[in-house]
Amino acid sequence: xxxxxxxxxxxxxxxxxxxxxxxxxxxxxxxxxxxxxxxxxxxxxxxxxxxxxxxxxxxxxxxxxxxxxxxxxxxxxxxxxxxxxxxxxxxxxxxxxxxxxxxxxxxx
Ligand SMILES: [Zn+2]
Numbered sequence: 001x002x003x004x005x006x007x008x009x010x011x012x013x014x015x016x017x018x019x020x021x022x023x024x025x026x027x028x029x030x031x032x033x034x035x036x037x038x039x040x041x042x043x044x045x046x047x048x049x050x051x052x053x054x055x056x057x058x059x060x061x062x063x064x065x066x067x068x069x070x071x072x073x074x075x076x077x078x079x080x081x082x083x084x085x086x087x088x089x090x091x092x093x094x095x096x097x098x099x100x101x102x103x104x105x106x107x108x
Contacts, residue, residue, distance in 0.1 A: 061082070
């Protein structure tokens, strides 16, 4: 077992509607609030048996945003979304594995 990679820094930037995640030894990455909401890994969003994504994007508001975030142990982030969806627990491992095309390095 390797140690899970912990983000060095994570913040929600409401003006730009993105999360900014900084990993050790990696470029800063960002992902849009709504993209992350649609990637919710909970059993209500992904079929546990087939892995099929069952969240309906039409049901997720364009302006969805996190209304609360808290750490779940030291391995994950639990996000309550403004559409009242609060079962999503995003592990660091999951966040680190998100498809690269959804993560853009911040241009300074
Ligand atoms: Zn979910």
